[in-house]
Amino acid sequence: MDCNVRPESMARITTKALANAFIDEQVAAIRAEVGDKKVLLALSGGVDSSVVAALLVKAIGRQLVCVHVNHGLMRKNESEDVIEIFKNQMDANLVYVDATDRFLDLLAGVSDPEKKRKIIGKEFIEVFADEARKLEDITYLAQGTIYPDILESQKQAEGKKAVKSHHNVGGLPEDLKFKLVEPIKLLFKDEVRVVGEALGLPHAMVYRQPFPGPGLGVRCLGAITRDRLAALREADAILREEFALSGLSEKVWQYFVVIPDIKSVGVKDESRYEGWPAIIRAVNTTDAMSATIEEIPYTILHKITARITAEVDGINRVLYDLTPKPVGTIEWE
Ligand code: XMP
Numbered sequence: 001m002d003c004n005v006r007p008e009s010m011a012r013i014t015t016k017a018l019a020n021a022f023i024d025e026q027v028a029a030i031r032a033e034v035g036d037k038k039v040l041l042a043l044s045g046g047v048d049s050s051v052v053a054a055l056l057v058k059a060i061g062r063q064l065v066c067v068h069v070n071h072g073l074m075r076k077n078e079s080e081d082v083i084e085i086f087k088n089q090m091d092a093n094l095v096y097v098d099a100t101d102r103f104l105d106l107l108a109g110v111s112d113p114e115k116k117r118k119i120i121g122k123e124f125i126e127v128f129a130d131e132a133r134k135l136e137d138i139t140y141l142a143q144g145t146i147y148p149d150i151l152e153s154q155k156q157a158e159g160k161k162a163v164k165s166h167h168n169v170g171g172l173p174e175d176l177k178f179k180l181v182e183p184i185k186l187l188f189k190d191e192v193r194v195v196g197e198a199l200g201l202p203h204a205m206v207y208r209q210p211f212p213g214p215g216l217g218v219r220c221l222g223a224i225t226r227d228r229l230a231a232l233r234e235a236d237a238i239l240r241e242e243f244a245l246s247g248l249s250e251k252v253w254q255y256f257v258v259i260p261d262i263k264s265v266g267v268k269d270e271s272r273y274e275g276w277p278a279i280i281r282a283v284n285t286t287d288a289m290s291a292t293i294e295e296i297p298y299t300i301l302h303k304i305t306a307r308i309t310a311e312v313d314g315i316n317r318v319l320y321d322l323t324p325k326p327v328g329t330i331e332w333e
Helices: 016-034 047-063 078-089 100-107 113-134 147-157 189-198 226-246 298-311
Strands: 038-042 064-070 093-098 138-142 179-181 254-258 264-268 271-284 315-320
Touching: 016 047, 016 138, 016 179, 016 189, 038 047, 047 064, 047 078, 047 138, 047 189, 064 078, 064 113, 078 093, 093 113, 100 113, 226 254, 226 271, 226 298, 264 315, 271 298, 298 315
Parallel strands: 038 064, 038 138, 064 093, 138 179, 271 315
Antiparallel strands: 254 271, 264 271
């Protein structure tokens, strides 16, 4: 039987009891496969890699080595949260790499979105490979592959074209040959979340909204600059805070801020003040292939606008993107 095909008899994991049964089964399977060997995992802090990390910590403890690469394009506090949860609370064997300068130096002056994606994807693999070479006796590589990833690559293999190139840790250099461990590869996203909660991961991490691999890099439009990236990170944090306070974070699938590479004229302290516009995007979708716009109450939009323009240096306007997908993609780049 093809182990990349979900058997029809496999029950959908919808309850904690079913999740616990899955966890027990996987823990036994991982221990049997891995024995006393070491496993490497690129831990981004996303739902899938976090659930795989928690599952492997349960199965093999410190035989799992997690590498968290901060590419400098993370949202506010994301890397800090990864360290707190996995290193401090779960006692995972975690290597933290701050590669911000490597990424931002390579991206300086690059404005084409696909070129940015390629640079980020390639550099991610290089940083990860550099760390992997420093480690000794690693036999396995764990990945947070989930069932939709398998279905999507089958579709691409059949010749259907992807709109954007998504990246994960594929294509490691020749000298790094690992055996793969992919314990959640037959699960759908909703099942991964149920398993994550059963493993004791925080609700906010398990129900984290999707975040693209290239991170804020495709939301700081055009050529990325450190000052605009910093403004984006702060504005995005305010948006997320206000969505959480108003309960919108439970209702909206993906919401974020985008900052284009343009300035408009404003006034501050009775003087001319040129600043960037912050664009808010909030969409609902089931499969990310099409998306509708969430109608955000004006009171909330006013509050977010007031906070962003008052609290974030360099932003003097806030706009709300009303475009569904199609015709606009969810991300601007
Ligand atoms: P689009 O912009 O294509 O986005 O409508 C659909 C979903 O995919 C996410 N996205 C990405 N995810 N790497 C990723 O891992 C990428 O390069 C990338 N580009 C878009 C996007 O956030 C949305 O959830």
